[in-house]
């Protein structure tokens with residue numbers, strides 16, 4: 001399969017990239033690792049006339065951990081996420097998502113920005129990032145704006161990004177004390193296959209061990225990664241235990257809106273949402289009570 005014809009741009013700064021995007025608008029497309037875009041171009045699903053490679057912009061590859069935030073550059077690769085001490089220590093659920101994404105070859109090329117930018121409902125990184133309360137930082141010639149990932153995904157392949165904007169970094173707020181998150185995905189096969197269901201859960205406990213805040217995010221069971229709002233309501237204000245997590249799992253299953261497809265029936269996926277929610281809450285609780 002041949003690629004359609006395109007002009008290739010290789011800016012060295014974000015500003016230069018923004019100028020190219022401002023000039024060509026919807027005719028241009030950003031190229032990061034290319035593991036999603038190249039496949040779509042070969043299949044002729046997308047045929048951008050202008051490709052803007054951002055892999056030579058050094059500032060997009062940074063990772064910074066401060067007292068307030070962890071800031072991850074859009075071109076930080078999935079392999080980098082797997083290997084980063086800071087990610088494993090502070091954002092272990094994101095590290096887990098990264099470890100489960102594709103194969104070593106894919107992980108070496110694939111970027112965090114591309115995983116978010118492709119807006120696939122089954123992607124591995126959006127659920128843990130949303131569970132941690134992450135925000136996307138978008139830049140254009142008009143300036144910078146921040147969009148919570150909760151509001152970023154609009155549908156399969158569609159996001160709140162405008163054609164002249166570039167996703168420059170993901171900001172994750174520093175975790176409160178006594179908080180933690182878990183992530184689990186299941187697929188029909190182990191590698192190289194789309195997830196069947198994936199869930200990330202986050203909980204924060206108060207000084208008395210009561211759940212103060214909870215976020216549960218489910219992938220593959222709707223057009224975008226979905227928050228399990230009724231499950232979160234069940235958790236907040238309660239003391240964590242297995243019975244509570246099982247009730248939250250059942251509520252998350254009801255919050256999900258899967259469809260029957262060749263990977264599994266909607267009923268099976270709802271059941272799996274329940275199981276993965278309970279298990280990721282167990283992990284989150286363990287992390288919240290064992291963090292140093």
Ligand SMILES: Cc1cc2nc3c(=O)[nH]c(=O)nc-3n(C[C@H](O)[C@H](O)[C@H](O)COP(=O)(O)OP(=O)(O)OC[C@H]3O[C@@H](n4cnc5c(N)ncnc54)[C@H](O)[C@@H]3O)c2cc1C
Pocket residue numbers: 029030031032033034035036037038039054074075078100101102103106109110111112113114115116117118122123124125161165166167168192193194195
């Ligand atoms: C064999 C195979 C296995 C895979 N397995 C998995 C898997 O297990 N889990 C999973 O989640 N995904 C999987 N993928 C999909 C893909 O590898 C990931 O989504 C990857 O993270 C995409 O990143 P990328 O840098 O390659 O993005 P690209 O392909 O470069 O870009 C993807 C999209 O995002 C846009 N984009 C990229 N960066 C930016 C930016 N900074 N600002 C604005 N827009 C941007 C591009 O314009 C494009 O529309 C797989 C793909 C293949 C081919």
